[in-house]
Amino acid sequence: MNSLIAGPTKFHEDDCRLKLPANIDSGKSSEEELQPFPDAEISSIALENRNGAKIHYTYYPASPSKPLRPNPFAKSLVVFLNGLILPxxxxxxGIHTFLEKRITAQLPYPALxxxxxxGQGDSDRDPNDQGDPPCHGHDCVSAVxxxxxxxxxxxxxxxxASNPVNFPALIFVCNSIGCAIARLFAQAYPGTVLGLLFLDSVMANSDFVSMWPDPDAENFDPTTLPPGVSEKDVRxxxxxxxxMFHPSVPNMExxxxxxxxxxxxDAHLPVLEGYNGEGPFLTVAGHDWETFADQSFTGSLHTPRLLTMTYANPAWQKYNEGLVWITEGAKAIGPIIAVGCGHFVQKDGPGFVSDELVSLLDRVVNRVEQVSERDGVGE
Structure with a gap:
């Protein structure tokens, strides 16, 4: 673990071409050269024991280490986990913004x-799926x-070849159902996950229908509805x-x-065992209530804003409050709000994603723990 917790290191390549902007105060000359922006490897790989089916990926190598300037993330791998919709x-x-920030500040970065x-984006279908999509071909355990x-x-x-360890220390940056996959991964493979950045996690225990009042229930009281919202609106x-969202609905993936x-x-269970036997560092971020309500109204669902603000947003907030309990003590922060972002935080706020990843890496490297108000949540 020592190579992962060394203090932050100024990083400099002798043969780079990018110049440090004059308005960046790094204690170095404005003419000092920066490391080059890494080339993305866009390729595919056939998974073993999957009948040759290929996964397509984009990979950025970690910044190189030097004898006097080791990369504290040399044994780490940041993996971005999609939701169901966006590839x-x-x-x-967000990745480009993150790399620009690290290079400009002359700081090391992990492989991304x-x-x-x-069944998603450019990748092949799961070879074990039966029937044409949309379908219920495989579950999150299979994805894990x-x-x-x-x-x-x-x-x-x-x-x-350069880092002889059997498996990397994983840092997951996740959206929607990707957060559920990250949790299940950490549960199935304890000791492998170093950090987690949840960006508007799916409410894994919700059917997405029961969070709304049921006008057809015997105990339904129409006077409890917000002013201006009718029984028809709720129905x-x-x-x-x-x-669209009930778990029984199949999808193209x-x-x-x-x-x-x-x-x-449960949102607050199980408590995860992360890298080196410790709880993983965790940041829980939720969508901006107003932005989500606006997008829900202007999108295909046309959900009245007041309904989203009254029922959906509080339910999601409560779920996010539970998530901070899946790691130990002060390893978790949140839930914070991705200001200006709806459910697809990486689409609406790539700068937010890069900022929070920088913050998470800083906590990982410096072993910084946060004060988190968790009293009463998840008990």
Missing amino acids: RSSWDN LSYDRF HDLKQFTLQIWKEHLT DTREKYRV GLTRRNLATLLP
Whole structure:
């Protein structure tokens, strides 16, 4: 673990071409050269024991180490985990912004990896899926096993020649159902996950219908509805969410959610064992309530803003408050709000993603713990 917790190091390459901007105060001459922006490797890899099916990925190598300037992230790998809708390309702007910040500040950075799961983006369909998409071909447990095999093969191909360790210390940056996959991964493979950045996690234990009042229930009281919201508004919203978001609805990826509430019945459990036997560093971020309400109204669902503000947003906030309990003590911060971002935080706020990844890496390297108000949540 010592190589992962060394203090932050100023990083400088002798043969780079980028120049440090004059308005950046780094204690160095404005003519000093920076390390070059790394080239992305855009490729695919056939997973072992998956009948040759290929996963497509984008990979950025870690900044190199030098004898007097070791990279404290040399044994780390940041993996970006998509939701169901947006492919790996949705992370590109955030990744570029992150790399620009690290290079400009002459700071090291870990290897970065985004990928499309089977049935998503450029990748092949899961060879074990039956029937044409949309379907319930495989579940999140299958996605977790594929992720383990994928990261293992990537690590062997790119990193083990210079860093002879069997498996990297993983840092997951996740959106939506990617957060559930990260939790299940850390649970299935304890000791492998060093850090987690959750960007508007899926409510894994929700059917996305029950969070709305049911006008057809015997105990329904119409006077409890917000002013200006009718029973028809609520009934229509429940039906639209049932058709689009209920776990029984199949998707084009073939990644079923039918058993997700069974796999992760609680937001605050299980408590995860991270890298080196410690709890992983965790940042929990939720969407901006106003932005999400606006997008829900102007999008295909046309959900009245007041309904989203009254029911959906508080339910999501409560779930996020539970998530901070899945690691130990002061390792978690949040839930914080991704200002100006709806559910797809990486699309709406790439700068927010890069800033929070920088902050998470700083905590990982310097072993910084945060004061987190968790009293009463998840008990």
